[in-house]
Amino acid sequence: MKHNNFLFFLLCFFAVLSSYAQKDSVVVLDEIVLTDAKLTLFSLGNKKQVLKDSVLSKNVSFTDLLRYNSTIYFKENGYGMVSSPSFRGTNAQQTAVIWNGININSQLNGQTDFNTIVTSNYNNVTVKSGGGSVQYGSGAIGGSIHLNNSFSFNKHLENEMRIGYGDFNTQSLNYQLSIGSKNVSLSLGANYNLSDNDYKYLGTNQKNENGAYKNGNIDFSLGYLISDNNILKLYHNTYLGSRDFSGTLLVKSIENYKNTNVRTMLEWSNFNDKKINRLKLAHLYEKYKYFANKNRSEYAFGYANSYLFNYDYKCTFPNIILNGIVDYNYTDVIGRNIEESNRNITSLSVLMQHKLSSKFKYAFNIRKDYSEDFSSPFLFVFNGEYSIFNVYDLTFSASKNYRIPTFNDMYWEGAGNKDLVPETSKQVEVGNYFKFKNIQFSVLGYYTKLSEMIQWRPISTEGWKPVNIKDVTQYGLEVEVRATKYIGKGKLIWLTNYAYTKSIDDDNGKQLMYVPFHKITSNLALSYKKSEGYVQLLKNGLVYTMTDNSNELPGYTLVNIGIEHKIIKNSTSLGIKINNLFNKKYQNMAYRPMPNRNLMVQLTTKF
Numbered sequence: 001m002k003h004n005n006f007l008f009f010l011l012c013f014f015a016v017l018s019s020y021a022q023k024d025s026v027v028v029l030d031e032i033v034l035t036d037a038k039l040t041l042f043s044l045g046n047k048k049q050v051l052k053d054s055v056l057s058k059n060v061s062f063t064d065l066l067r068y069n070s071t072i073y074f075k076e077n078g079y080g081m082v083s084s085p086s087f088r089g090t091n092a093q094q095t096a097v098i099w100n101g102i103n104i105n106s107q108l109n110g111q112t113d114f115n116t117i118v119t120s121n122y123n124n125v126t127v128k129s130g131g132g133s134v135q136y137g138s139g140a141i142g143g144s145i146h147l148n149n150s151f152s153f154n155k156h157l158e159n160e161m162r163i164g165y166g167d168f169n170t171q172s173l174n175y176q177l178s179i180g181s182k183n184v185s186l187s188l189g190a191n192y193n194l195s196d197n198d199y200k201y202l203g204t205n206q207k208n209e210n211g212a213y214k215n216g217n218i219d220f221s222l223g224y225l226i227s228d229n230n231i232l233k234l235y236h237n238t239y240l241g242s243r244d245f246s247g248t249l250l251v252k253s254i255e256n257y258k259n260t261n262v263r264t265m266l267e268w269s270n271f272n273d274k275k276i277n278r279l280k281l282a283h284l285y286e287k288y289k290y291f292a293n294k295n296r297s298e299y300a301f302g303y304a305n306s307y308l309f310n311y312d313y314k315c316t317f318p319n320i321i322l323n324g325i326v327d328y329n330y331t332d333v334i335g336r337n338i339e340e341s342n343r344n345i346t347s348l349s350v351l352m353q354h355k356l357s358s359k360f361k362y363a364f365n366i367r368k369d370y371s372e373d374f375s376s377p378f379l380f381v382f383n384g385e386y387s388i389f390n391v392y393d394l395t396f397s398a399s400k401n402y403r404i405p406t407f408n409d410m411y412w413e414g415a416g417n418k419d420l421v422p423e424t425s426k427q428v429e430v431g432n433y434f435k436f437k438n439i440q441f442s443v444l445g446y447y448t449k450l451s452e453m454i455q456w457r458p459i460s461t462e463g464w465k466p467v468n469i470k471d472v473t474q475y476g477l478e479v480e481v482r483a484t485k486y487i488g489k490g491k492l493i494w495l496t497n498y499a500y501t502k503s504i505d506d507d508n509g510k511q512l513m514y515v516p517f518h519k520i521t522s523n524l525a526l527s528y529k530k531s532e533g534y535v536q537l538l539k540n541g542l543v544y545t546m547t548d549n550s551n552e553l554p555g556y557t558l559v560n561i562g563i564e565h566k567i568i569k570n571s572t573s574l575g576i577k578i579n580n581l582f583n584k585k586y587q588n589m590a591y592r593p594m595p596n597r598n599l600m601v602q603l604t605t606k607f
Helices: 002-020 062-067 407-411
Strands: 048-051 073-076 083-086 095-099 124-129 143-148 156-166 170-180 184-195 213-227 230-245 255-271 275-291 300-317 320-335 341-355 360-370 379-389 392-403 423-435 439-459 463-487 490-505 518-528 531-540 556-568 572-579 598-606
Touching: 062 073, 062 083, 170 598, 320 407, 341 407
Parallel strands: 095 143
Antiparallel strands: 048 124, 073 083, 124 143, 156 170, 156 598, 170 184, 184 213, 213 230, 230 255, 255 275, 275 300, 300 320, 320 341, 341 360, 360 379, 379 392, 392 423, 423 439, 439 463, 463 490, 490 518, 518 531, 531 556, 556 572, 572 598
């Protein structure tokens, strides 16, 4: 009955919007080219950090990009292996990865392996801190990472080729094409990476003997302006990867893991200066094969198919923006250890932004999901920003977010628990932003209460089983400083982030595993004429590796340096980067050493 009442309300909401919408044929380009418009319009009170081309090209992997440019902590099972984030003290399943507006976290295990994402083909990567479940669904509790493609409807033809080679026989080849006209915009990116990855374990006579990897990736986006008021967009991504899984200091490995991710989305939009209709149809496919012994043919496997339908109607009135969304998601999975099963989820959302004055605006969003597998909570977010002075903005956010049990949690043969309920979190955040001529400075604090956290635990007579058991309290402080200085014909840019994070298990009062109390990243770049030099600094505090905090990994400081020089004006440049300059011995997961000092050379040409 509640389902029908909410659906009736949403249909009335769309009807009211349509009756007020005007038919002026004015193209609002920033709305048309950005599929993920919710990120800017309805997330006013959350910190958002945008990483663009100049930053993306300085880091080989998605993990390294965020490790050195955000407050997120990463655990890797050896370099290039499975990479899991901890965002504001949450786990990997509580961080959502959003691809052009849709959530792409695995339907099998609920998380994204950040070493299977290639970022060089995207126009920007945005790190959004804090809850976002109303806009992006399950998993957006600690924060979300947004991969965005945009379109350029003007006559142009651009090609870029990057070839890289480094220690451990690391090789990379990247090609990007962008071509367009008044009505068509097309982008293509192709990538191939491989490495023996056989770095030394500093302080021992061992090396990373089973860490080789190779992967290929293709990204494609096409935009077509059908008329002055209609646009059709097509997005596609295919990733194919193969990795030998590294062992530890104590145990060698002969494992191998192969995975395939395929994503396709078709989007049609009808628009004018007062309204936008969007219809999205998407298919997500994921498949893995796990070889416990890579020299044998036996393997475990699993795959999932997801089909998404999304209708989005946005209407603009004087000082008010209203947005209604209907989302339907069907997923089926099959695996060696997973019961063949499927899931239907229907989501209904209403988003509103109100500009109360030239200095103050706020947003209020609500969402309800419906599924036969579980009962989903009613979600909301209330946020806003207030420009108190020309140099000072105050932001705030309060929200309720959630994460649904994964297929592994509910349907793993002999262990799945079909009685699980979604994790929920309530959180508040307050931010202070200062803007001066050459310096931007921000300080924000947050508090999160996480309930019904799902954990796999040993149950008497039943073995390991997932249960809703843990409550967690998380709070912290984040500081960001950005400075720009012009020195003659040169330009100096400095960006520093600091995070203090407490993530406490309410049962025992201890810090959660692999959550550092302190993390600092600092990047300094100086460009002069045809050359640019840069320094990356990362300082991680200690982390605990046991739930009772009885064992710990010590903190560490890493420094990378690089230089890039244009050897042919406006077309070709040569870059050299030294990672782990001071040859620091460190681990971000117990017994899994990370690489010693290593060199990477990259040649980039545009034509």
